[in-house]
Amino acid sequence: MTGRTGRTDRRRSAKPTIADVAALAGVSVSAVSKVMNGRDGISAPTRQRVLEAAAKLRWSPSATAVALRGARTRAVGMVAARSPDVLATDPHFTLLISGIERELAPADYGLLLHIVGEEPGAEERAYRRLAEERRVDGVILTESRIGDARFELLRHLRLPAVLVGTPWQDDPIPAVQAGGQDAGVRAAVDHLLGFGHRRIAYVSGPQDRVHTVFRRQVFETALAERGLRPGRTLSSDFTAQGAVAAMGELLAADAAERPTAVLFANDTMAVAGMNAARRLGFDVPRDLSVVGYDNLPLGELVYPRLTTIAQDLVQLGRAAAAAMFGLLNIPHAQAPPTIHPPHLVPRESTGPVLTGPALTGAG
Amino acid sequence: MTGRTGRTDRRRSAKPTIADVAALAGVSVSAVSKVMNGRDGISAPTRQRVLEAAAKLRWSPSATAVALRGARTRAVGMVAARSPDVLATDPHFTLLISGIERELAPADYGLLLHIVGEEPGAEERAYRRLAEERRVDGVILTESRIGDARFELLRHLRLPAVLVGTPWQDDPIPAVQAGGQDAGVRAAVDHLLGFGHRRIAYVSGPQDRVHTVFRRQVFETALAERGLRPGRTLSSDFTAQGAVAAMGELLAADAAERPTAVLFANDTMAVAGMNAARRLGFDVPRDLSVVGYDNLPLGELVYPRLTTIAQDLVQLGRAAAAAMFGLLNIPHAQAPPTIHPPHLVPRESTGPVLTGPALTGAG
DNA sequence: CTGAAAGCGCTAACAT
């Protein structure tokens, strides 16, 4: 009773193991391992026999065994701290994830996703578990935050991490983003100025996001460079409700003060804001021009079609995954994806400012 | 040189193992194991010491080691065969995933997600890898298909599976769905009939989906029961483009034939269709009523707000995860979530039919 | 060129 054969017999028809393959090929398990991992020191005929045996048994190495052995789990993690509702309106994550997967899949890596409500501590717990249970080789972070506590946490947990976006204060965490980040907002401002707008408002995302601050700065700089002072700036929360509230506030001003164009920090807010304006009696783009950010398919769907700033989230996801492989020293065939800088997609929600006795609005 | 201590020394400051905890607590590894797994046969003081040691070392069991040992990976898989673009417009998956995660997280289970384009074979390969590499304990399927090949595949792979939706031909795969599936479409039909509509069209999803056939049947039955014959039925593909095309076709008919109301199989199509109609010169809801399906947040965002049939995808996800735990014999504290039947959410995109000389449209 | 054997961290018999 060697145990080995006993076991094999007992489990007939169950998952084959490397031992089964070795037995069928008439070689040792280490020979099989070498063949499957492309190590050399195996003769062509032997390699051939092993390959055939593996194919016949439909065997492939157990991911868990490999992970236990080599400390490589072949999975990367991602933690999304968002409510289902926001997640559903904003495909930001979804697009990123598609890109990540595109890059992971060919390398036989998986994506372990954790969606953890926004309650404090939940996010940190998720990262801790990922690290302490050694479930993933690294994590991909998004939504760079001001004073981001995650970097320190992950460093402490010794969990490799890649950030999608602009890191806070040149934190040494590897980050991927397109060059020319300011191009989008600048183009939008020029676009609006070209239409004659002079009172342009900005509705930003949550205050704790790095891109909120960054884009607002670009916005203000771009206007200042043209000798104009920025219009009102409100900060919102990425939700439709937030956008409606912001719009209400902006349009409550009297005609002389009221913005004739509004830049929103994402498409969801832009669309919601656009319709809020319409409900208040303002036509888009006749009375008010609206610009979004992200270029989600949603913008094509609505009426009028949304002018927006495109950023290629799928490519960003790919780049993040590629960067992760770099960090882990994993050779990955794919060429490093190029990420285009954000650029303006002019559609129907922007137009010339009306000089006549137009704005009759409010309601 | 026992090796054990040698190792521990060598790796100071690295991840602690169960042996480190045992050493610190002055007990055997099996004692630690028993404490951590709630097995009995451990005295209170010992248990206490172990817990303290584990806490001090911030130790928690390695997921891979546990998986290798017990054939339990503490992860469930999900394969989404969709293009990023569709994924981005349709948060169907995202909502489901939120629900699944809600249920998985407390049990310390993870979700391994695979997004694989729609090219043939990609999906099957993904399931095969999940199974053969023993990466997950089971998989959750969505979008029940006619003649679904996945059931047979998964059975063959011996991979436990739960379907979200209506299984094809009472396939014995465990499935979760709300009772009263027909309630939504019926309510929508009644709602439209109440507004005086008599020519109601239906734009369904892809032909290979079970719910496509099911809902169409309900639609036709509901009308037949009122002594009416169904209007035109087109099948589309869940995309905005598809909806625009369908709308164009429906509105091309002359006024006597033209539908006065259209039911769409999802909200994305409904919104796209609504705006297509508007571009063709038809006002919604004055000239045409539109109803969607899913009750995505999107429907609140657009103008006019979309009347739609709500189904609680988050709850469905939770139920699916719970069912998976049942299948795996894993005790899970949460009470089984209840799923409400689909129901109508009347908003602004539906209204009374115009009898006057209204339809001037087309363009 | 090939094989034997030592673990990776953990759990569950099986001792004690």
Add this chain to the structure above:
DNA sequence: ATGTTAGCGCTTTCAG
């Protein structure tokens, strides 16, 4: 009540 130990399936020295 607690400890010892044999694997889970794999990779990797180290010997032949």
